[in-house]
Amino acid sequence: MAAVEEIQLLRSQLKEREEQVHQAAQAGLDLLNQQMELQNRLDEERVEMTNALEALEQDKYSLQKEVDLKTRMLESLQSEYDCLKTQQKLQLEEQQEHLERSHSFTLNDLHNKMLRLQSALDESQLSEKQLKHKLEVQTEALNNKMEELQALNEHGQRSMTSEVMEVQIKIMDLETVKVELEQTLQESQDKEQHLELTNRSLQRHLERITEEKEDREKEAISWFNALEKSREMNRDLQIQLDQVLQQAQDPNSKGNSLFAELEDKRAEMERQLISIKVQYQSLQKQHVFSKQQLQRMKVQIATLMQLQGSRADPAQMERLQSMLLEKNGEIQNLTSKLQRLEKLEVSAYFTYPVPTEISNGQDETYYIDLLKMKLNSTVKDAERLGDELSMQRMKSLSESQRSLELERKLFMCERMLKQVRVQYYHISEGLMTSSFAYLNLVKIDCNKTASAPIKNMRNSQDSYRIHKKIGPH
Numbered sequence: 001m002a003a004v005e006e007i008q009l010l011r012s013q014l015k016e017r018e019e020q021v022h023q024a025a026q027a028g029l030d031l032l033n034q035q036m037e038l039q040n041r042l043d044e045e046r047v048e049m050t051n052a053l054e055a056l057e058q059d060k061y062s063l064q065k066e067v068d069l070k071t072r073m074l075e076s077l078q079s080e081y082d083c084l085k086t087q088q089k090l091q092l093e094e095q096q097e098h099l100e101r102s103h104s105f106t107l108n109d110l111h112n113k114m115l116r117l118q119s120a121l122d123e124s125q126l127s128e129k130q131l132k133h134k135l136e137v138q139t140e141a142l143n144n145k146m147e148e149l150q151a152l153n154e155h156g157q158r159s160m161t162s163e164v165m166e167v168q169i170k171i172m173d174l175e176t177v178k179v180e181l182e183q184t185l186q187e188s189q190d191k192e193q194h195l196e197l198t199n200r201s202l203q204r205h206l207e208r209i210t211e212e213k214e215d216r217e218k219e220a221i222s223w224f225n226a227l228e229k230s231r232e233m234n235r236d237l238q239i240q241l242d243q244v245l246q247q248a249q250d251p252n253s254k255g256n257s258l259f260a261e262l263e264d265k266r267a268e269m270e271r272q273l274i275s276i277k278v279q280y281q282s283l284q285k286q287h288v289f290s291k292q293q294l295q296r297m298k299v300q301i302a303t304l305m306q307l308q309g310s311r312a313d314p315a316q317m318e319r320l321q322s323m324l325l326e327k328n329g330e331i332q333n334l335t336s337k338l339q340r341l342e343k344l345e346v347s348a349y350f351t352y353p354v355p356t357e358i359s360n361g362q363d364e365t366y367y368i369d370l371l372k373m374k375l376n377s378t379v380k381d382a383e384r385l386g387d388e389l390s391m392q393r394m395k396s397l398s399e400s401q402r403s404l405e406l407e408r409k410l411f412m413c414e415r416m417l418k419q420v421r422v423q424y425y426h427i428s429e430g431l432m433t434s435s436f437a438y439l440n441l442v443k444i445d446c447n448k449t450a451s452a453p454i455k456n457m458r459n460s461q462d463s464y465r466i467h468k469k470i471g472p473h
Contacts, residue, residue: 007431038331039294045335060375101219108212115208119201126197130190137186141179148172297403330392337385 039291042331042335045339056378097222104215108208108215111208115201115204119197119204122197122201123194126190126193130186130193133186134183137179137183144175148175297399334385334388334392337388
């Protein structure tokens with residue numbers, strides 16, 4: 001009877017252990033489901049964050065393209081403006097030089113006409129003066145002759161002598177000679193004045209010719225300088241043309257055409273796309289590997305909890321629960337950080353909108369610098385989050401290593417437990433067969449059954465001692 005009670009007690013203890021194992025397995029399954037829900041939420045948040053970042057990157061790329069396009073348009077307009085400005089300046093200078101030359105020619109013609117008129121006026125004034133002087137001299141001579149005739153008439157009436165008449169005639173001849181000499185002297189003086197006037201006009205003409213010569217020399221110097229400038233410009237343009245032709249012939253050069261620029265940009269974007277694809281694939285593989293490791297760890301922990309839930313150490317359970325809570329808190333902290341970063345990016349995007357039309361180059365550089373600053377801040381935050389994720393990944397790897405060590409230890413314990421259970425099953429079967437044999441022997445022979453209960457009791461006591469020694473482990 002004691003053996004039967006002991007067997008029932010062992011069965012009740014086994015049922016209790018199985019119920020405890022079932023409860024532990026159920027708790028492990030609940031924890032696993034919660035962990036899976038948290039992982040799904042984290043994946044959803046990561047997908048949303050990736051979509052938001054992709055949208056922001058697309059917007060940034062489109063805005064950058066618009067900024068580049070407007071920059072090129074502004075540069076082209078600026079170059080056209082500079083070209084038109086230089087052309088207008090050259091045309092204005094040419095018109096100004098042409099007007100100055102025409103004005104100088106007109107002024108020289110008017111000056112020559114004025115000099116000719118002045119010389120003609122001087123000549124006419126001199127001729128008038130000479131004629132007036134001649135008229136006065138002839139009038140005076142005529143008056144003298146009239147007086148002499150009157151005197152001769154008076155003397156003739158008084159019957160002068162012939163000698164006096166001869167003397168008077170000689171005096172008159174001398175006076176006529178004197179008058180002729182005076183006229184000759186006056187004519188020579190008039191000729192001298194004419195020569196002086198001609199000399200002055202010739203001197204003025206010489207001065208005018210000298211001034212014209214100086215003006216022509218200045219004009220020739222200006223034309224020579226303009227020719228030298230045009231030659232220098234032609235040489236510079238020829239050098240630029242040679243450089244452009246050399247760059248156009250070079251297949252590795254960028255060139256100045258829009259097609260070459262677009263080709264270079266396309267190649268650069270393809271390189272960036274390839275690098276991003278490689279990074280994405282590596283991150284995806286790393287994520288899949290970490291997810292598989294985590295899933296394996298979860299399954300192993302659940303299995304171990306199902307197997308060892310009844311005889312787990314309470315301190316170890318509390319420590320594992322605290323570690324699980326700590327990991328959940330870290331996951332929630334990371335998700336909150338990601339949400340906060342996303343909100344900051346969205347608020348920054350709506351707080352500093354990019355205008356559709358940029359008024360000048362300063363606004364353009366300001367918004368470009370602003371976008372660069374925001375991009376750098378987002379890149380730094382992404383790097384920081386990547387570092388934190390790598391740290392968490394290292395921690396999870398260390399925890400997985402520890403869990404693997406625990407798994408190995410638990411596997412050894414499980415093997416020992418299976419061996420003990422097999423021994424227990426063999427012992428229980430031996431007890432059952434011995435009890436049945438004992439009952440049969442009691443019915444057949446009472447004398448032979450005297451020593452059997454003692455042996456059965458000893459065997460049951462030995463099995464009870466063995467079970468008592470192995471059971472707590």
